[in-house]
Amino acid sequence: MDNYRQDKLHKFEEFVDRRLKPDLVHAISERDKVFEQQKTFSDLRKHIENLQKNSVTSLKTLVNLGSEVYMQAEVPDTQRICVDVGLGFHVEFSWSEALNYILLKEEKLARQIEEYTHQIASIKAQIKMVCEGIRELLQLPAELTLQEPIL
Amino acid sequence: MEEGAKGTVTSLASMFPADEAQKAAKRVQDTIAEKHQELDRVKGFIADNASLVNLVQKLPEELHHDIMVPFGKVAFFPGRLVHTNEFMVLLGEGYYAERTSKQTVEILRRRGKALETHVDSLKSMIEDLETEALFFDRTASDAAEGLVEIREELSGEESDEGASESGRKEDAHSVSVKDKGKVLNEDEEYARLMSKLEELEKEELAAEAADNIEEETNEVDPDVVSEQSSFNQNLKDWEGSHSCKPPSHSEEGQASDEEFLSRKRQQPALLEKSNPNDPTITSSHKDKSLKLPALEGNDHAGSSNNEVSIQPSKPKFDSLRAFTGSIIERSPNLPINPGETSSTSSQVPSSQSSKPQSRFRMQRR
Numbered sequence: 269m270d271n272y273r274q275d276k277l278h279k280f281e282e283f284v285d286r287r288l289k290p291d292l293v294h295a296i297s298e299r300d301k302v303f304e305q306q307k308t309f310s311d312l313r314k315h316i317e318n319l320q321k322n323s324v325t326s327l328k329t330l331v332n333l334g335s336e337v338y339m340q341a342e343v344p345d346t347q348r349i350c351v352d353v354g355l356g357f358h359v360e361f362s363w364s365e366a367l368n369y370i371l372l373k374e375e376k377l378a379r380q381i382e383e384y385t386h387q388i389a390s391i392k393a394q395i396k397m398v399c400e401g402i403r404e405l406l407q408l409p410a411e412l413t414l415q416e417p418i419l
Numbered sequence: 420m421e422e423g424a425k426g427t428v429t430s431l432a433s434m435f436p437a438d439e440a441q442k443a444a445k446r447v448q449d450t451i452a453e454k455h456q457e458l459d460r461v462k463g464f465i466a467d468n469a470s471l472v473n474l475v476q477k478l479p480e481e482l483h484h485d486i487m488v489p490f491g492k493v494a495f496f497p498g499r500l501v502h503t504n505e506f507m508v509l510l511g512e513g514y515y516a517e518r519t520s521k522q523t524v525e526i527l528r529r530r531g532k533a534l535e536t537h538v539d540s541l542k543s544m545i546e547d548l549e550t551e552a553l554f555f556d557r558t559a560s561d562a563a564e565g566l567v568e569i570r571e572e573l574s575g576e577e578s579d580e581g582a583s584e585s586g587r588k589e590d591a592h593s594v595s596v597k598d599k600g601k602v603l604n605e606d607e608e609y610a611r612l613m614s615k616l617e618e619l620e621k622e623e624l625a626a627e628a629a630d631n632i633e634e635e636t637n638e639v640d641p642d643v644v645s646e647q648s649s650f651n652q653n654l655k656d657w658e659g660s661h662s663c664k665p666p667s668h669s670e671e672g673q674a675s676d677e678e679f680l681s682r683k684r685q686q687p688a689l690l691e692k693s694n695p696n697d698p699t700i701t702s703s704h705k706d707k708s709l710k711l712p713a714l715e716g717n718d719h720a721g722s723s724n725n726e727v728s729i730q731p732s733k734p735k736f737d738s739l740r741a742f743t744g745s746i747i748e749r750s751p752n753l754p755i756n757p758g759e760t761s762s763t764s765s766q767v768p769s770s771q772s773s774k775p776q777s778r779f780r781m782q783r784r
Contacts (some may be wrong), residue, residue, distance in 0.1 A: 308491060308492045308493055309493065311491055312490070312491045312493060312494055315490065315491065327488075327496065327498070329488055329498075330507060331486070331488060331489070331500065333471065333474060333475070333478075333506075334467060334470070334471045334474070335467060335468060335471050335527070335530075336508070336509035337471060337475065337506055337507070337508050337509075337523060337527075338506065338507040338508075338509075338515075339478070339500055339502070339503070339505070339506055339507070340500070340501055340502045340505060341486065341488050341498050341499065341500050341501065342498055342499055342500075342501045343488050343496045343497070343498035344498065344499070345497075346496060348496070348497060349490065349494050349495070349496055350487065350494060350495040350496070350497070351493060351494045352493040352494065358495060366494070
């Protein structure tokens, strides 16, 4: 009877450690990536709005050639901006079009983030359930001196 | 490794267990893998550096270059590179330097050299780690095969550790035969040493126990007499409690009982002795407690005089903490908790009590 219980406990713990926890870590990292993308697009939006506000027509920037070696670059016409729309394509936009696109993109990203959040929450709930099961198994046989680590 | 014989035979597996050696080998392999990764990274940096040097050399050939100027991570502006001979180079810590193409190339070459020395150091580290891994592998395989390492201490004979290591491989049997002859001689020596050690330790214990009594009473000089009376009281209580002991302990109990009495008798004798002998003692309590055991030591064993006089300085502090002697089993709290001692006392105090007791009995008579 004890062996059976210990076996079950062992199986539960292994399940948590090997499947649920890596799944959780994976889901969290995916969600973080989407967060970053969202931040990038919101920054771009702010810049474009800034440009629009100040009616900037030409820009002078420093371009990174690699290994932090910069060179001066001039943008004569800031009306046309090329935005990465995925799969290696860049689309030339005017400012307002670009802002439109960025809004839509941000919404899509927000939906993705929510999905990931749901996934993460369900994995966490599963982990909690298995932990409760382990705890029950440990508390019922009070005279046993099991040394299992409680997660 | 037991000290029963002067030479020891240990199997390699016990010193370097096979699976632990394998684990160590694995760890070293992991470290090697890490270093390889870092090496690849640094090599990538060197390659980038080289391509950048090419670029920097090529750019000044034109006045302007049409490029897509990045704007954040996901947007570009069509634009042009201007001032093609002016480069802003990051020197580190937020410092930039504006340089021409040639100067930038020089900076980049120096950076490349630094990277290459880094690569060299990484390579040498990897080599060291690989030899270490090889050693672990070999040890693991040897331990698995069941090789034996024979280590013999130098006891004036010609057997060396060098000889033992050469005998490591297949001569384990022949060397162990030679070892047995030496072991017999060494056993006698060992027995002699052990008996001598036991004597010294008994004396040390007696000195320390007396020291305990004196410590308690040496707190304040005038209270010595009152302490003695309290000791009388303690002694009576202890004897009273002692009489209730089970008969199995009676023998030991009596021995320690007598010892306690004898020690109590020692005390007034010693106190009287101390004053005429050394007037400087009365000035400081510490000296007194040190000298008294020394005198007691003198009373006990004329032969091992020096050692006992040196030792009491140690028991004085040892008595306050756990006693570190390995052979003696009795706890040093004899006067404080007299009830406990008799149960834990072993044969050592019984034989010890015979010596001082006889002397003081003689004195009394």
